[in-house]
Amino acid sequence: MMKMDNELERIRKKKLEELMMSTEWPDKPQEVKDENFDDFVKKYNVVLIDCWAPWCGPCRMLGPTIDEIAGEYKGKVAFGKLNTDENRDIPMRHSIMSIPTMLFFVDGKLVDTAVGALPKNTITEKLDSLLN
Amino acid sequence: MDILDIAIIGGGPAGLTASIYAIRSGLKAVIFDKGIYGGQANQAPWIENYPGFDEISGMDLMDKMRAQAMKYVEIKDSENVESITKDDRNFIVKTSKEEYHFRSVIYATGSVHRRLGAPGEGRLLGKGVSYCATCDGFFFKDKKVAIIGGGNNAATEAIYLKKLGTDVTIVHRRDELRAEDSHKDTIVEMGINVVYDSVVEEILGENMVEGIRLKNVKTGDISDLNFNGVFISIGDIPQTELVKDMGVDIDDSGYIVVDKAQRTNIPHFYTAGDVSGGFRQIITACSEGAIAANSAHEDLAKPYWT
Numbered sequence: 222m223m224k225m226d227n228e229l230e231r232i233r234k235k236k237l238e239e240l241m242m243s244t245e246w247p248d249k250p251q252e253v254k255d256e257n258f259d260d261f262v263k264k265y266n267v268v269l270i271d272c273w274a275p276w277c278g279p280c281r282m283l284g285p286t287i288d289e290i291a292g293e294y295k296g297k298v299a300f301g302k303l304n305t306d307e308n309r310d311i312p313m314r315h316s317i318m319s320i321p322t323m324l325f326f327v328d329g330k331l332v333d334t335a336v337g338a339l340p341k342n343t344i345t346e347k348l349d350s351l352l353n
Numbered sequence: 354m355d356i357l358d359i360a361i362i363g364g365g366p367a368g369l370t371a372s373i374y375a376i377r378s379g380l381k382a383v384i385f386d387k388g389i390y391g392g393q394a395n396q397a398p399w400i401e402n403y404p405g406f407d408e409i410s411g412m413d414l415m416d417k418m419r420a421q422a423m424k425y426v427e428i429k430d431s432e433n434v435e436s437i438t439k440d441d442r443n444f445i446v447k448t449s450k451e452e453y454h455f456r457s458v459i460y461a462t463g464s465v466h467r468r469l470g471a472p473g474e475g476r477l478l479g480k481g482v483s484y485c486a487t488c489d490g491f492f493f494k495d496k497k498v499a500i501i502g503g504g505n506n507a508a509t510e511a512i513y514l515k516k517l518g519t520d521v522t523i524v525h526r527r528d529e530l531r532a533e534d535s536h537k538d539t540i541v542e543m544g545i546n547v548v549y550d551s552v553v554e555e556i557l558g559e560n561m562v563e564g565i566r567l568k569n570v571k572t573g574d575i576s577d578l579n580f581n582g583v584f585i586s587i588g589d590i591p592q593t594e595l596v597k598d599m600g601v602d603i604d605d606s607g608y609i610v611v612d613k614a615q616r617t618n619i620p621h622f623y624t625a626g627d628v629s630g631g632f633r634q635i636i637t638a639c640s641e642g643a644i645a646a647n648s649a650h651e652d653l654a655k656p657y658w659t
Contacts, residue, residue, distance in 0.1 A: 274488070274491070276410075276412065276487055276488070277485070277487070277488040277489075278391070278393075278395030278396050278411075278412065278485070278487070278488065279485065279488060280488070281395075282387065285430070285431060289431065305491075306491075312492070316480070316560075316561065317479075317492065318479060318480060318481055318483070318489060318492045318493070318561075318582065319478070319479040319480075319482075319483050319485075319488065319489045319492070320488055320489060322479060334479070336478055336479030337478070337479070340433075
C-alpha cells in the first residue's frame with residue numbers, strides 16, 4: 222500500500238511539473254477533467270471552475286461571461302471548465318446537484334461556491350474579494 | 354449616429370421570429386439578448402406541440418431558430434440592456450457598452466421562474482432545490498424528488514425525471530392537475546405519485562435537501578416527506594423591469610398590455626411572447642413576434658395614429 226502511495230505521489234508530481242512546464246498563464250478557460258482537476262486547482266493561487274453540461278441552457282448563458290472575465294483576470298485568476306456529463310467524480314466530491322455551479326479555490330482549497338448563471342459583476346466581486 | 358428601425362429586446366422564440374419578419378420586410382433590426390440563446394424554451398426537455406416536429410428538445414428547436422434568424426440579423430449577446438428611454442423622436446437603448454437609437458422597439462424579454470417563497474428554498478438552491486429539470490435531473494438519477502406544481506411544465510419535468518430513473522412525486526395545491534390530458538394520462542401510465550391539495554410549508558435539510566414539510570389545504574394537516582431533490586415549477590414572472598419607467602401599461606398579473614397587433618400604449622413600442630401574457634407557448638411567442646414586426650413595419654410606413 223505504502224509503495225503504491227509513493228508511486229501515485231511520484232506520478233502526481235511528474236504530471237504537475239509537466240503542467241507547469243507546458244502552459245503559460247491561460248487567458249481563456251481551460252478544459253479540466255476528473256483526472257487533472259486537483260493539479261489544476263493547486264497550480265494557481267486563485268482558481269474558478271465552471272461546472273457545466275451541454276444540455277443546460279443557463280450554462281450556455283454563463284459560458285461567454287466566464288470567457289470574458291478570464292481575459293480580464295489573466296495573470297490573477299485561472300479559469301477551468303468541467304463538463305459534468307463526462308466527469309462524474311469531481312461533481313460528486315463537491316456535492317454538485319445543480320448546474321451551472323462555480324467553484325472558487327484559493328491555494329488549492331475550496332473557499333466559495335455559487336450556483337446559477339450569475340451576472341458578471343457578482344462574479345468579479347467575488348474574485349476581487351478573494352484576490353485581496 | 355445611425356438610427357435603426359427596430360431594437361428587439363430578447364432572443365427567445367418571440368424576438369428571433371420578430372427579427373426574421375422585420376428584416377425580410379426591409380427594416381433594419383438588431384437583437385439584444387442576455388446570452389441565454391433561446392430563453393426559457395431552451396429548458397423544455399422536449400416539445401411535442403410545435404408543428405413540423407413530432408418531438409424535439411427545447412434546445413435543439415432554439416438552436417435551429419437562432420441559426421435561421423442569424424442569417425438575417427445581428428444578435429448582440431455580450432452587452433446587457435441597462436435602460437430604454439424615449440426622447441421626442443426615438444428610443445434610446447443604453448447597454449453596458451454603448452447607447453443606440455431606434456425608431457421602434459419590440460420588447461420580448463420573456464419571464465423568469467417564479468419562486469415558491471418557502472423557508473429553505475434559497476438556502477438549499479443547488480443543494481437539491483432546482484428550477485430546471487433538464488439541467489439538473491441527471492444528478493437525481495435513482496433518487497427521490499418532488500416536483501412542485503401542476504401545470505404543463507411541471508408535468509413535463511415529472512415525466513422527464515421519471516424517464517431518467519428518478520422516483521418522482523408531484524405536489525400540487527389543488528385537487529386536480531392543470532396540465533393537459535395527454536400529460537395526465539402519461540403520469541398515470543408511468544406510475545408517478547401525485548399529492549393533491551398540498552402546499553410546501555418548508556424545504557427541509559441542513560446542507561442538502563432532506564425533505565419537505567407539506568400542509569394539506571383542506572384538512573390543515575402537516576406532514577414531512579423525505580426527498581433528495583425539489584424541482585419547483587409553479588409558473589413564471591414576466592420581466593418588465595426595463596419598461597416600468599416608460600409608462601407602458603402593465604396588467605394586474607404583471608404582463609404588458611397589448612392589442613391584437615401587439616401594440617402597447619406607447620407608439621412604436623411593441624411586445625411579444627411571455628412578457629405580454631396570454632397562452633405563453635413557443636408557437637404563440639413566434640406568432641406574436643411576427644405580428645409585432647408587421648405592426649412595426651406598418652407603423653413606420655404609415656402611423657395608425659396620424
